[in-house]
Each structure stands twice: as C-alpha cells, then as structure tokens.
Amino acid sequence: MSRDDYCRLLHDVLIDARIKEIEILKSVPPEMEGMIRENKDRGGVYDKRYYPLFVVPNEHIVGIPKPLLMLAFRDARTKFYDLIKLPTWTDEQALEVSQTSLVLLLVGSENLTAINARKRLLSQNSTTASLSQEFRITTVILCSRLQKHSKSPLIWNYHKQLVSGQLNQFTKTATYRERTKYIEDLSKSELQTVLVAAEHHPMNYYAWAFARWVFADVYGSLLSSPSAKYYSVVFVRKYYESVVRKIEKWCFSHPSDTSAWSFFQWVLFKYVDCAHRDIADRIDDKLLLNKVNEVILFATTISLARESVWSFVRRVVADVDYISDSQRDGFVRAINLYLRSRSADAYGTQVNDEDMSNKEKAKLKEHERILDNLRDKDVYVVRSCLNWIAMRTHLKKAAV
Amino acid sequence: MAPEFLREKHIAYIQSLDNKQDELEYWLSEHLRMGGVYWGLTALDLMGARDALPREGVIDYVKSCQHPNGGFGAHPGHDPHLLYTLYAIQILFIQDALDVVDADVVARFVTALQDPETGTVRGDLTGDEVDTRFVYSAMQCLSILGKLHELDVAKAVEYIDQCKNYDGGYGFNPGAESHAGGIFTSLGALAIANRLDLVDKDLLSWWLCERQLPSGGLNGRPEKLPDVCYSWWVLSSLAILGRLDWIDRQKLREFILDAQDDEQGGIADRKGDMADVFHTLFGIAGLSLLGFENLEPVNPVYCLPERIMGRLKR
Numbered sequence: 001m002s003r004d005d006y007c008r009l010l011h012d013v014l015i016d017a018r019i020k021e022i023e024i025l026k027s028v029p030p031e032m033e034g035m036i037r038e039n040k041d042r043g044g045v046y047d048k049r050y051y052p053l054f055v056v057p058n059e060h061i062v063g064i065p066k067p068l069l070m071l072a073f074r075d076a077r078t079k080f081y082d083l084i085k086l087p088t089w090t091d092e093q094a095l096e097v098s099q100t101s102l103v104l105l106l107v108g109s110e111n112l113t114a115i116n117a118r119k120r121l122l123s124q125n126s127t128t129a130s131l132s133q134e135f136r137i138t139t140v141i142l143c144s145r146l147q148k149h150s151k152s153p154l155i156w157n158y159h160k161q162l163v164s165g166q167l168n169q170f171t172k173t174a175t176y177r178e179r180t181k182y183i184e185d186l187s188k189s190e191l192q193t194v195l196v197a198a199e200h201h202p203m204n205y206y207a208w209a210f211a212r213w214v215f216a217d218v219y220g221s222l223l224s225s226p227s228a229k230y231y232s233v234v235f236v237r238k239y240y241e242s243v244v245r246k247i248e249k250w251c252f253s254h255p256s257d258t259s260a261w262s263f264f265q266w267v268l269f270k271y272v273d274c275a276h277r278d279i280a281d282r283i284d285d286k287l288l289l290n291k292v293n294e295v296i297l298f299a300t301t302i303s304l305a306r307e308s309v310w311s312f313v314r315r316v317v318a319d320v321d322y323i324s325d326s327q328r329d330g331f332v333r334a335i336n337l338y339l340r341s342r343s344a345d346a347y348g349t350q351v352n353d354e355d356m357s358n359k360e361k362a363k364l365k366e367h368e369r370i371l372d373n374l375r376d377k378d379v380y381v382v383r384s385c386l387n388w389i390a391m392r393t394h395l396k397k398a399a400v
Numbered sequence: 401m402a403p404e405f406l407r408e409k410h411i412a413y414i415q416s417l418d419n420k421q422d423e424l425e426y427w428l429s430e431h432l433r434m435g436g437v438y439w440g441l442t443a444l445d446l447m448g449a450r451d452a453l454p455r456e457g458v459i460d461y462v463k464s465c466q467h468p469n470g471g472f473g474a475h476p477g478h479d480p481h482l483l484y485t486l487y488a489i490q491i492l493f494i495q496d497a498l499d500v501v502d503a504d505v506v507a508r509f510v511t512a513l514q515d516p517e518t519g520t521v522r523g524d525l526t527g528d529e530v531d532t533r534f535v536y537s538a539m540q541c542l543s544i545l546g547k548l549h550e551l552d553v554a555k556a557v558e559y560i561d562q563c564k565n566y567d568g569g570y571g572f573n574p575g576a577e578s579h580a581g582g583i584f585t586s587l588g589a590l591a592i593a594n595r596l597d598l599v600d601k602d603l604l605s606w607w608l609c610e611r612q613l614p615s616g617g618l619n620g621r622p623e624k625l626p627d628v629c630y631s632w633w634v635l636s637s638l639a640i641l642g643r644l645d646w647i648d649r650q651k652l653r654e655f656i657l658d659a660q661d662d663e664q665g666g667i668a669d670r671k672g673d674m675a676d677v678f679h680t681l682f683g684i685a686g687l688s689l690l691g692f693e694n695l696e697p698v699n700p701v702y703c704l705p706e707r708i709m710g711r712l713k714r
Contacts, residue, residue: 070424077427081477104431111431113479116526157529203624209576216575258622262577307622315566388606392566395603 006072010106011099013053013062014137020060022144024106027065064106073107076100084117094125102137109152119158131169135162142207143196150197156206160213163190167218180222184239187219191243195250198260208259212266215243223274233274240271241287248291251312252298258308265315272322284324292316292323292331300338305378310385318392328393332386339382342375403657405693406665410680411449413665414440417677418453433475434465438487439681441494445705446684446696450494459497462488466501470509471524481524482513486537490704493544496711507547510538519555531572532563536585539592540702546713548592557595560586568603580611580620584633587640591701601641608634609646616651617670627669628659628679631686636700639689649690656683 013019054063080100083093097117104114121129138159141149149155167186171179191214197207223236247264254260272285292313299309317323317331356364417440420426429436437458444452464476465488471480472488485506492498513522513534521534535556542548562574563586569578570586583604590596611618611634617626618634631652638644658671659679666675667683685703688695697706 073428074424077430085477107428108431112474112481112524113431113477116479116524119526153529153531157527161528203621205572205577205579209571209573212575256623258624259577266575311622319566384610391606392603395600 004075006068007076007099007103009053010064010069010072011102013064014102014140015133017136018060019062019140020143022062022064022140022146024069024146025054025063025065027067069103069106072103076103080104080114080117084113089121089125091125091127094121094128097121098128105141105155106146106149109146109148110154112154115154115158119161131162131165135159135166138162139193143193143200145200147201150201151204151206153206156210160210163214163218183218183222187214190214190218191246198250198254198257202254202257203259205259208263211263215240215267215270233277237271237275240267240274244268244271244287244291248294251309255298255303255306256308258311261308261312265312268316269322283322284327285322288316288322289327296331296334300335304374305381307381310381314385314388314392318389318396320393320396328389332389335382335386339379339386342379342382403654403660403662405657405687406660406662407447407449407693409662409665410660410667410684411444411447411452411665413661413675414444414677414680415452430475431478434462434472434484434487434491435474436677437461438491439677441491442704443677443681443684445494446688446698448696455495455497458491459495459500462491463500470502470505470507479524479526480509482510482521482534482537482541483523485509486541489541489544490702493708493711494704496708498545503545503547507542507545507550510541511550513538514551514556516552516555519552519557519559521556532560532570532582532585532589533572535560536589536592539589543592544702544712553593557590557593557598560589561598564598564600567607568600569607577621578607580608580618580630580633580637583608584637587637588701591640596640599641601643605638605641605643605646608638608641609643612647612652615655616648616653617655618647618652625670626655628656628667628686629669629682631656632682632689632703635686635689636703639700644689653687653690653692656686659683 014022053065053068076099079096083089083097083100086093089097098121101114101117101121104111105118108114118129118134122131122134138155141155142159144150163186167183170182174182191211194204194207194211194214198204201207219239223233244264244267247260247267251257251260251264268288268291272282272288275285275287276282295309295313299306299313303309313331313335317328320328323331417436437453441450441453441458444450462472465472465474465478465484467473467480469480470485471482472485473480474484478484489498489501489506492501512525514520515522515530520530521538523529523531523534538551539548539553539556542551559574560570563570563572563576563582565571565578567578570582571577571579572582572585576582587596587599590598610622611620611630613619613626615626617628618630619626620630620633635644635647635652638646655670656667659668659673660666660683661668661675664675666677667680668675669679684695685698687693688698689700698704699706699709702709
C-alpha cells in the first residue's frame with residue numbers, strides 16, 4: 001500500500017457515518033498480529049475493507065497504528081501546503097485537501113491552517129464537504145481517546161461553529177415546534193458528547209465551557225425568543241432539573257474532576273434562576289439546598305480529602321445571593337461536627353491480634369498509614385473550606 | 401539542597417531545536433513554530449545568551465511568516481492568527497528590530513479582530529472563538545507597537561471584568577471556570593490597561609497560593625498535577641498583585657530545578673518527563689521572578705526581559 005492510499009484510507013474512515021471513535025495505537029501489539037492472521041478470513045477484528053486499520057465491528061471503533069499515521073503525514077504535509085496556495089480547487093483537488101487536512105489534524109490538534117482549509121471547503125466546495133459531515137467528523141474526534149484532541153480549544157470551537165451553522169440552517173424552514181424539538185434533541189446529544197470527552201480527558205476545560213454555551217445560548221434561546229411565551233417555564237425547569245441530577249451523578253463517579261463540579265454549580269444556579277423569575281425568591285431554593293446536603297454527605301462519608309468536592313461546597317455555601325445566613329450557619333455547623341468527629345481518633349484499629357502473621361500486620365499498618373495521611377489531608381481540606389466560606393461571606397458583606 | 405541550574409545545557413538544548421529539520425518531529429510541530437522561536441529566544445535572553453540564535457536568521461524567519469493583511473502565521477505558508485502575530489512582534493521587540501514591519505498594517509490586523517459592540521477579541525477572521533487570551537494578546541501586541549489607543553480598551557476591560565468569578569479568579573470566558581492561565585491573561589490585560597483596581601486582590605491571591613502543592617510545584621486548578629508552566633502563570637499573577645511572598649519560593653525553585661533534563665538540557669513539565677521548549681521558557685521565567693540563578697529580570701505582565709521594557713512607547 002502506498003502512502004497515498006493511507007491518506008485516503010484515514011479520510012474514508014473518518015467520514016464513515018458508522019464510526020464512533022478512533023484511537024491511535026502505539027504499534028501493533030504482537031498478540032493482535034496473531035489474532036489478525038487467524039481472523040483474516042472470518043473478518044473478525046480485522047475488517048478487510050479497512051486494512052490495515054483495526055476495526056472493532058460492533059463498537060464502531062477504529063484503531064490506527066501510529067507508524068501508519070506518520071507515513072500518511074509525511075506525504076500529506078507536502079501536498080497540503082502546496083494545495084492551499086491555490087485560490088480555488090477542482091473537485092479532485094478539494095478531495096485531496098479534505099484527505100490531507102484530516103491527517104494533519106489527527107497529528108496536530110492545534111493546526112489552525114488545517115482547520116481553516118476545512119472551513120474553506122465548506123464554503124467553496126459543497127460537493128466535497130457538508131456541515132453534517134464536518135459535524136460528524138469533529139464529534140468523532142472529540143469523543144475519541146486522543147489526549148490532545150478531546151481538549152483542543154480549536155476543535156471545540158470549530159465544532160461549536162458547526163452546531164450553530166446546522167441550527168441556523170434548520171431554523172430557516174422550521175416551524176416553532178420543529179425548532180423546539182430540534183434544540184431539545186441537540187442539547188441532549190451535545191451534552192452526551194461533552195460527557196464522553198470529559199470521561200476521556202479529565203478536567204476537560206473546553207468541553208465543559210462548550211457545555212455552558214449549549215445550555216445558556218442554544219437551549220437558553222428557547223426562553224429568550226419572541227415565541228418564548230409558548231414555551232412553558234415548567235418544562236424548562238424540569239429539563240434543567242434533569243440535567244442537574246445527571247451531572248450530580250457524573251460528579252459523584254468522577255469526584256476529582258474539578259471542571260465537572262464547577263459545571264454542576266453553574267447549572268444548579270441556572271436552574272434556580274429559571275425556576276424563580278423573581279430574584280427575591282431565589283434564596284434557599286429547595287433543590288439547591290438538597291443538592292448541597294447530598295454533596296456534603298458524599299464528601300463526609302464516601303469521598304475523603306477531595307479538593308474538588310469541597311470547592312463546590314464552599315462556592316455554593318458562601319453565596320449570599322442563593323443561601324441565607326441561617327442555612328449557611330446550618331451547613332457550617334454540620335461541617336464542624338464532621339471535623340470534630342474526624343479529629344477524635346474514631347478510626348483507630350488495634351494491630352495486636354496474636355493470630356495475625358507479621359506480613360498481615362505490616363500490611364495493615366501500611367494501610368493505616370495511608371488512611372492517616374488521607375485523614376490529615378481531609379482535615380486540612382475541610383478546614384480550608386470553612387476558612388474560605390467565612391472569608392468570602394465577610395468580604396461580600398463588607399463590599400455591600 | 402536544590403540541584404544546580406544547568407545553564408549551558410539549556411542553551412545547547414534550545415540551539416539544537418533548529419537543527420532537526422530532517423527529523424519528523426520538527427515537522428510535527430511546524431504549526432506552532434513561531435511560538436517555539438519566542439519561547440526559545442526569550443529563555444536564552446533571560447540566561448544572558450540571546451546571541452546563541454542568529455539575529456538576522458530569526459528576523460528573516462519572522463518576516464517570512466507575515467501575510468499581506470499584516471498578521472503572522474506560525475510558519476511560512478501557515479494562516480495568520482493573533483497568537484502568532486503577538487509572538488512575532490515580541491521576537492522583533494527582543495531583537496530591537498520592530499522597524500522591519502509596518503506597524504500600521506499589523507495594528508490594523510489586530511484591531512479588526514475586536515468586536516466594537518462587545519469589546520471581545522477573536523483569534524482570527526475565520527473563526528468566532530473569543531477568549532481572554534486574545535484580549536491580552538491584542539493589548540500586548542498593540543502596546544509594543546505604540547498603538548494601544550487604536551483598540552477600544554475600555555470595552556475590552558469590561559469584557560475581562562465579566563470573566564471574574566465568585567472565587568476572585570478569572571475564566572477564559574464569562575461564566576467559565578477559574579483557571580491560572582485565564583487569570584494571568586486577565587491580569588496582564590488589566591495591568592496594560594491600568595485597571596488593576598477591578599481585581600479582588602486578596603481573594604484572588606488566596607486562590608492562587610492554593611495552587612502550591614506539598615512538592616513545591618504549582619498547579620492550574622484544584623486537584624491538577626503540578627506543572628512547571630504554572631510556575632509562570634501563577635507566579636507572574638502573584639507578582640502583578642504584589643504578593644509573591646504568599647508562596648514558598650524555595651520549594652518552588654526545587655520543583656523547577658528537579659524538572660530539568662540533566663542530559664539533554666531543557667525543562668519538562670515535571671520531574672522525569674520529557675523536556676520541551678515551552679516548559680523551558682516558563683521554568684526559567686519562573687526562576688527569574690523568584691530571583692534565583694542569576695537570571696535577567698523578567699517582566700511579569702509581558703513575559704519579556706525587563707531590560708527592553710524601557711523601549712516601550714507609552
């Protein structure tokens with residue numbers, strides 16, 4: 001196979017609507033080589049159509065061996081930078097630009113010139129590129145286990161432009177009802193994209209920033225459009241509530257993800273804002289207080305010493321616009337109680353059981369040591385949280 | 401006892417980066433090259449070794465990246481962008497060669513990126529990506545060219561202020577998570593605009609000094625790993641706020657020095673990882689701010705040698 005063909009192959013894989021995820025393999029693991037030879041005729045892991053890439057058929061994941069990508073890159077590079085000098089492209093040239101720019105993008109997530117070329121294809125060569133195809137490609141890249149790509153501001157922003165573009169295109173001919181349904185579905189699917197990208201790349205700043213845009217600008221537009229009076233506030237509140245619960249669950253299973261907790265706080269406040277049009281009613285919202293209680297329970301039972309979790313707690317509890325003094329005092333009292341119980345050595349275990357072997361005793365001692373470190377850190381993190389809450393509420397009140 | 405600062409090795413490392421043109425690796429980062437030159441040159445200057453890179457060669461390279469619309473690309477043939485335009489101007493400023501460009505043309509490219517209604521700044525004309533990095537880049541670039549007044553600074557400042565969060569920090573957009581990089585760019589922009597009065601200095605400094613971990617290194621957000629580049633963004637932010645003493649300087653110094661590659665030279669994001677020119681600059685700039693290793697003083701707002709700041713047209 002020539003390097004030319006690798007380029008074409010990678011391109012065809014990425015635009016294949018069935019593919020959900022790609023992964024770049026360091027090399028071909030020796031075990032796989034044997035398996036491939038075996039399965040070759042049975043078409044198992046090794047799909048002849050995409051030889052020599054590895055396709056996991058039912059999961060629609062494609063594995064790209066890195067050496068192959070590098071070979072394609074060498075060839076794509078020279079072709080691409082020559083082609084972009086031309087003011088217009090024939091259909092054939094447009095296809096080559098599409099193929100080579102994708103390879104360049106796979107290799108360098110912040111390749112501005114490659115992304116710009118794809119934007120040019122969209123506006124100048126509509127037979128080669130389409131909004132929906134680009135949207136699919138960026139979704140696959142963002143949802144793949146590619147360390148740099150799933151957090152790339154350039155790609156997230158390009159993806160955002162494509163979402164906007166598709167929305168505008170749809171809205172031109174749609175009825176109000178159709179548009180509403182489209183936006184609801186879009187919000188759901190884009191949140192899913194964010195969660196997958198966030199799963200692959202923890203503390204994914206630009207993924208969660210994109211999520212904020214989806215809710216505030218895209219979904220939020222349903223409330224701010226002239227026909228908004230037809231869009232029930234109750235409905236929106238229900239939807240935000242469902243998102244709040246979904247994100248809370250995600251946070252509990254990814255407790256160290258500071259970006260997720262930050263988004264959780266943001267969407268929780270957004271819920272409160274839309275649930276109470278009157279600003280005066282926003283203080284001490286029931287759902288908000290419930291969530292704070294749940295998170296404090298989580299932080300004081302299951303999760304130890306997670307700065308991200310306590311960052312959420314302090315951020316919300318210290319907000320004088322959303323939580324009254326009496327509620328805040330209640331939370332602070334509960335956290336203080338927890339601290340006191342921690343310091344009271346309630347978890348000491350006796351390591352003097354005569355029946356335990358020396359090895360077992362050593363293991364237990366080591367386990368205790370790790371736990372002690374964590375507990376110390378926990379006490380430190382919780383104390384810092386309380387200090388910050390006191391400092392922040394004092395600052396806010398002093399400013400007013 | 402902190403390890404030694406390997407000045408000669410770092411100089412050799414930076415020089416070697418340009419000699420790898422036959423290697424695939426060189427081409428893999430082609431789209432970031434202008435940044436690489438700025439990072440390398442500034443690091444050399446702070447070590448008092450600016451001449452380790454050929455002055456004429458660097459200037460010619462920068463010129464070859466300029467487009468008719470005034471913007472600069474990352475490498476010849478690459479599309480223009482505000483970030484690479486800033487790097488280009490910074491490089492020429494260090495080399496005292498700003499006269500090789502038409503300041504008006506460059507300024508026009510930059511100011512065209514600002515939205516007159518919102519004061520926000522885009523990275524380039526093909527996208528609508530708006531970010532405080534771009535506000536900062538626009539302001540620094542124009543300030544070096546002596547054309548800051550051609551930007552709507554007041555509106556830009558308003559936008560930065562909208563990015564301020566309840567914890568005193570700044571995100572890259574309004575409502576976004578506080579991030580050390582976002583904080584640095586916001587503070588830098590506010591400092592250039594002379595509007596640091598808008599900052600909650602103590603509150604923000606509290607957040608910033610929480611970035612220091614037991615290892616002495618600084619991270620960019622809660623629970624992230626310490627990274628040498630944050631030694632710059634957090635440290636320079638504290639310097640701008642006049643609170644450098646809020647962190648343990650000795651421990652940070654040890655962290656940075658531990659991240660040096662004692663064979664090839666250069667500095668990595670943390671001990672044991674591979675060095676790169678990006679972390680080399682920010683490690684050295686951090687050490688300079690801390691006052692160690694006999695380095696040239698660095699300006700915390702511009703991340704340029706303090707020595708050349710006198711040439712700035714106010």
